[in-house]
Amino acid sequence: MRAATAPVYGGPDVVRVSTLPDPVPGPHDLLVRNRASTLAAAGVAARAGSPWFARLAFGLRRPRSPVLGGEVAGEVVAVGEEVTRFAVGDRVTALTRMGAGAHAELVLVPDASAVVPTPDALTDVDAAVLAAGPLTALPFLTDHxxxxxxxxxxxxxxxxxxxxxxxxxxxxxxxxxxxxxxxxxxxxxxxxxxxxxxxxxxxxxxxxxxxxxxxxxxxxxxxxxxxxxxxxxxxxxxxxxxxxxxxxxxxxxxxxxxxxxxxxxxxxxxAFTGLRPTDLQRATLHDALARGAAGTLRAVVDRAYPLDRVADAHRHVEHEHKAGTVVVTLG
Missing domain, CATH: 3.40.50.720 (NAD(P)-binding Rossmann-like Domain)
Known part of the structure; x- marks a missing residue:
C-alpha cells in the first residue's frame, strides 16, 4: 500500500509517499480501504514537532508513528474472526489513536475503537471532515x-x-x-x-x-x-x-x-479532546455524522489534495488562512 510518511520532524518536505507492506488484521481488527482523511493544525504540529507540547504526544526525538493522520473514511475490506459489528463492504468512519496512521490507503482499525457506520447520505469526504473539527467543537461547547x-x-x-x-x-x-x-x-x-x-x-x-x-x-x-x-x-x-x-x-x-x-x-x-475515553469519542463521532446526515452540520471543505500531493497540503495548512478543512483523498 501507499502512505504519506514523515520519519523525522521538519518542514513539509520531510513528508513523502512511501510503499509499505499491507497491514494484516488481527482477531479484533477491521482493515479499511481509506478514501478520505484530513489535515489540520494538529497534523502540521505532529509533522513539525512544534510547538513543544506536540512532542509530548507524538514523540520526543522523532514521530512515534511515521504515518500521520487522524481520520479514516472508507470501506471495510477484511475483518478479524472475532469482529461481529462490521462486515466486509461496510462503509465506516473512524478515528486513529493519537492522530496517527490515517494517511494511508489501508488502515487497521480495532473493533473496540472509535469506529461507526458512515450514513448513506454522506460521502467519504463529508465523513472525514465531520470526524475532524466537530470532534473538538462538540465536546467544548457541550461539556465545558x-x-x-x-x-x-x-x-x-x-x-x-x-x-x-x-x-x-x-x-x-x-x-x-x-x-x-x-x-x-x-x-x-x-x-x-x-x-x-x-x-x-x-x-x-x-x-x-x-x-x-x-x-x-x-x-x-x-x-x-x-x-x-x-x-x-x-x-x-x-x-x-x-x-x-x-x-x-x-x-x-x-x-x-x-x-x-x-x-x-x-x-x-x-481540554485535550483526543485523550477522551473511546466510548465518548465514539458517541461524539456518531453525533457529528448524524448531524451531517440530517443537514444540521455542514462539512466545509477548503481544498482537497490527492495523496501524491500531501506535502502541498502541509504547506497550505501551515501558510494559508483556510476557509474550512483541508482534505487528503486516497485511492
Missing part, C-alpha cells in the same frame, strides 16, 4: 460550556477546521454567535449561522477601548486556534463566562486548574 438559545458566543478563528464546526454547533443551539476571522472567511461564517462577523485584519476584538464598559459581554469565548489568551479576553466575559481554547500554554493550564471547581465567576478551560 452551556450553550443554549440566547447564549452569546464569540468564536475566534471561525473559518478553520474547528471554527467552522463551532459556529454551526453554537448557532444550531440557538446561540448568538460572533465570528472572528480573516477576510476570506467572513461570508462563510455568515452562511454557517454567525449573527455578527469581525474581520480580524481590521479590528482586534480583544483590545480594550474607551467604551469598554458598553461593549457586549460573552457567555463563551472559544479561541479555537490559540490566537489570544484568557488574560486578553477576560474583560469580554460575562460574570459567569468561560474562556475555552484548544491550545495549551502555561497560563491557560494554570487558569484551568485554578477555576476547575468554581461554580460561578469567570473561568478558563483547555
Amino acid at each position: 460550556a452551556t450553550v443554549r438559545p440566547g447564549t452569546r458566543v464569540l468564536v475566534v478563528g471561525a473559518s478553520g477546521c474547528v471554527g467552522t464546526a463551532a459556529v454551526q454547533v453554537a448557532a444550531h443551539a440557538g446561540a448568538h454567535v460572533t465570528a472572528v476571522t480573516g477576510p476570506r472567511g467572513l461570508d462563510l461564517a455568515r452562511a454557517l449561522g454567525a449573527a455578527e462577523v469581525v474581520d480580524r485584519t481590521v479590528r482586534d476584538v480583544t483590545a480594550p477601548d474607551a467604551d469598554d464598559a458598553g461593549r457586549p459581554r460573552y457567555d463563551v469565548v472559544f479561541d479555537v486556534a490559540g490566537a489570544s489568551s484568557y488574560r486578553r479576553c477576560r474583560h469580554l466575559l460575562a460574570d459567569d463566562g468561560v474562556y475555552l481554547t484548544t491550545v495549551p500554554s502555561a497560563g491557560i493550564l494554570w487558569r484551568t486548574l485554578w477555576t476547575a471547581r468554581r461554580a460561578h465567576g469567570r473561568r478558563g478551560r483547555v
Whole structure:
C-alpha cells in the first residue's frame, strides 16, 4: 500500500509517499480501504514537532508513528474472526489513536475503537471532515460550556477546521454567535449561522477601548486556534463566562486548574479532546455524522489534495488562512 510518511520532524518536505507492506488484521481488527482523511493544525504540529507540547504526544526525538493522520473514511475490506459489528463492504468512519496512521490507503482499525457506520447520505469526504473539527467543537461547547438559545458566543478563528464546526454547533443551539476571522472567511461564517462577523485584519476584538464598559459581554469565548489568551479576553466575559481554547500554554493550564471547581465567576478551560475515553469519542463521532446526515452540520471543505500531493497540503495548512478543512483523498 501507499502512505504519506514523515520519519523525522521538519518542514513539509520531510513528508513523502512511501510503499509499505499491507497491514494484516488481527482477531479484533477491521482493515479499511481509506478514501478520505484530513489535515489540520494538529497534523502540521505532529509533522513539525512544534510547538513543544506536540512532542509530548507524538514523540520526543522523532514521530512515534511515521504515518500521520487522524481520520479514516472508507470501506471495510477484511475483518478479524472475532469482529461481529462490521462486515466486509461496510462503509465506516473512524478515528486513529493519537492522530496517527490515517494517511494511508489501508488502515487497521480495532473493533473496540472509535469506529461507526458512515450514513448513506454522506460521502467519504463529508465523513472525514465531520470526524475532524466537530470532534473538538462538540465536546467544548457541550461539556465545558452551556450553550443554549440566547447564549452569546464569540468564536475566534471561525473559518478553520474547528471554527467552522463551532459556529454551526453554537448557532444550531440557538446561540448568538460572533465570528472572528480573516477576510476570506467572513461570508462563510455568515452562511454557517454567525449573527455578527469581525474581520480580524481590521479590528482586534480583544483590545480594550474607551467604551469598554458598553461593549457586549460573552457567555463563551472559544479561541479555537490559540490566537489570544484568557488574560486578553477576560474583560469580554460575562460574570459567569468561560474562556475555552484548544491550545495549551502555561497560563491557560494554570487558569484551568485554578477555576476547575468554581461554580460561578469567570473561568478558563483547555481540554485535550483526543485523550477522551473511546466510548465518548465514539458517541461524539456518531453525533457529528448524524448531524451531517440530517443537514444540521455542514462539512466545509477548503481544498482537497490527492495523496501524491500531501506535502502541498502541509504547506497550505501551515501558510494559508483556510476557509474550512483541508482534505487528503486516497485511492
